[in-house]
Amino acid sequence: MLNDENFNRSFVSPILPSEAAGRTSHLKKRKILVLGSPGVGKSAMIMRFKDDIFLDYYDPTIQTTYKKVLPFNNESIELELLDIDGQTEYTIFSFSKFSFGIHGYILSYSIENRQSFELLKIIHSKLIALVGRDVPKILVANKCDLNNKRKISAEEGKALSKTINCPYIEVSAKSSDNINKMFHLMLVEIKKYENNVDFKGLTCKKLFEFFVRNESCLIKLFYVLMALNIVRKK
Numbered sequence: 001m002l003n004d005e006n007f008n009r010s011f012v013s014p015i016l017p018s019e020a021a022g023r024t025s026h027l028k029k030r031k032i033l034v035l036g037s038p039g040v041g042k043s044a045m046i047m048r049f050k051d052d053i054f055l056d057y058y059d060p061t062i063q064t065t066y067k068k069v070l071p072f073n074n075e076s077i078e079l080e081l082l083d084i085d086g087q088t089e090y091t092i093f094s095f096s097k098f099s100f101g102i103h104g105y106i107l108s109y110s111i112e113n114r115q116s117f118e119l120l121k122i123i124h125s126k127l128i129a130l131v132g133r134d135v136p137k138i139l140v141a142n143k144c145d146l147n148n149k150r151k152i153s154a155e156e157g158k159a160l161s162k163t164i165n166c167p168y169i170e171v172s173a174k175s176s177d178n179i180n181k182m183f184h185l186m187l188v189e190i191k192k193y194e195n196n197v198d199f200k201g202l203t204c205k206k207l208f209e210f211f212v213r214n215e216s217c218l219i220k221l222f223y224v225l226m227a228l229n230i231v232r233k234k
């Protein structure tokens, strides 16, 4: 059976040569945003995954990006992990700037904090409303080492994951249980989504997003279309 220990051995490899040389530009990139209310352990989970260390102090995050190259399905993927602060109003109302270019979302709560679980439902609704479609995501219940202080049962977590249609996993940044597995699960979900997606629609959307982001390109495209029209008339 694949437990987290043998999973870690198979999934997390030593630093890849390309990473050591700093040449990662050719790698497939996947950007992941970790969401959840303050103190659920977003930064701790990321640091456990990235450097295999546990942050046992609480230092509210401003905004940081971490990168890690890892093997997945016979290729190397560069994971870009966006760690933003979990301040309620910031997470819920201001992550519109994070909705572009994100491949997958980790929705996290802490098993010993009921409020973080309730808030996650709001974060999820807000996210879907913001992006305008379903997204690759996983539901993560952190701090499973604190089982004696548990406020949200695994059944309740699984029920929520069914409602929002995504996998559920319990992890601990402290003990490192399931941490690597969780990022692997995220990549699996992204892959599933990419296999099912309507590429024609997505390409149009991506092109539209690109031009909106690069206004000058939009103006150039306008001139090109004008010129083509003139040539065609002549």
Ligand SMILES: Nc1nc2c(ncn2[C@@H]2O[C@H](COP(=O)(O)OP(=O)(O)OP(=O)(O)O)[C@@H](O)[C@H]2O)c(=O)[nH]1
Pocket: 036, 037, 038, 039, 040, 041, 042, 043, 044, 045, 055, 056, 057, 058, 059, 060, 061, 062, 084, 085, 086, 087, 142, 143, 144, 145, 146, 171, 172, 173, 174, 175
């Ligand atoms: N027991 C236990 N404590 C944890 C775990 N993960 C994080 N913590 C602790 O919870 C506190 C908050 O962790 P952070 O990772 O800073 O939380 P955060 O979600 O990044 O918080 P913000 O940046 O404010 O949004 C810290 O004191 C961590 O040591 C865990 O798995 N088990």
Ligand SMILES: [Mg+2]
Pocket: 042, 043, 044, 059, 060, 061, 083, 084, 085, 086
């Ligand atoms: Mg943080």
